[in-house]
Amino acid sequence: MKTTSDKYGSLWSRDELVLALYLYCQIPFSKTKANNKDVISLAMILKRTPSSVARKLGNFGAFDPGLAKRGISGLAHVSKVDKEIWDKYSGNWDRLVADSESILQRANAVSLVAQEEHGDLSMNLSLPSGPSAAAREVETRLHQTFFRRSVLASYEVSCCVRRLNIAALLVASHIIPWSVREETRADPRNGLCMCSLHDRAFDRGLLGIDSALRIAISRTALRSRCAFAEIALASFNGEQVRMPKRFAPKAEYLTWHYDHVYEH
Structure with missing residues (x-):
């Protein structure tokens, strides 16, 4: 498994994006920061830096209609796969929970x-x-x-x-x-x-x-x-x-x- 430094600059896998969306839904957007304890926990699971995870949460904010109504655009430079993951699970919350917990189990990681x-x-x-x-x-x-x-x-x-x-x-x-x-x-x-x-x-x-x-x-x-x-x-x-x-x-x-x- 790659270490945190090994993953610097590497593309996010679909499983990693699913877990990022799972966390995104569960913390206020204003707290999607690198020093947030939940962000740090996910970073440890993914072997990425907290800053990297925080940025990815910000990417998902770009697709959030609730934020758009408030004039908040989320971070730029989102990927096509980010949007695919958002579209797949937005409105399919049971599947998001099931898939996320399955990914965590396979990684021998505790629940978020x-x-x-x-x-x-x-x-x-x-x-x-x-x-x-x-x-x-x-x-x-x-x-x-x-x-x-x-x-x-x-x-x-x-x-x-x-x-x-x-x-x-x-x-x-x-x-x-x-x-x-x-x-x-x-x-x-x-x-x-x-x-x-x-x-x-x-x-x-x-x-x-x-x-x-x-x-x-x-x-x-x-x-x-x-x-x-x-x-x-x-x-x-x-x-x-x-x-x-x-x-x-x-x-x-x-x-x-x-x-x-x-x-x-």
Whole structure:
């Protein structure tokens, strides 16, 4: 295997690009720097310099429509293969997780996801039983963790309702629930970063988001005479939800939740 210095100036393989995209999705674009611990970890796996990895993450930023809307162009000098990898996996998040973890396994490398970040209290998972249960549980948690990290990174670890920025109190809320539609389970565009309270309200239909991206509080919550409910829910009825830096929630998903979960 090449050392870090041996790889200086060498072309990136497709496997390396897949891992770079995997990481790109899971950290805020503003933190795709050479001194970021996750960038350093990937650099060690790839036997490349952190600066090289950071530049490649910047290359992927050139294809990100969320960044383009904010006038951020990413780095120039992208390759044709960079674009091919982006097009292959953008919108096919389950495959990105599976392929990335397979590459890491073949390289005898640890997952890019920290063990303590596995799991998300927002999900009621129905795990399989039988001989394949352990393998399926690992796969489920990897998808779950990719989703959480991608959603929190998109919102720069801040609640989309009230800007709370304490990571331990934040949840990556599924717009279309995990149990309803398999193909949207790992899609960051099916996620909202919320504090635990607002996540619960969203899950139970007490909070919705309308087609104008306004927060809608249900009649049940508005009728509550509890002072805390007034502060925590009713007070921001009709306000605009804060949009993420990338992976903006799909209108189709928000409409589904508003029509099927939200209590009008």
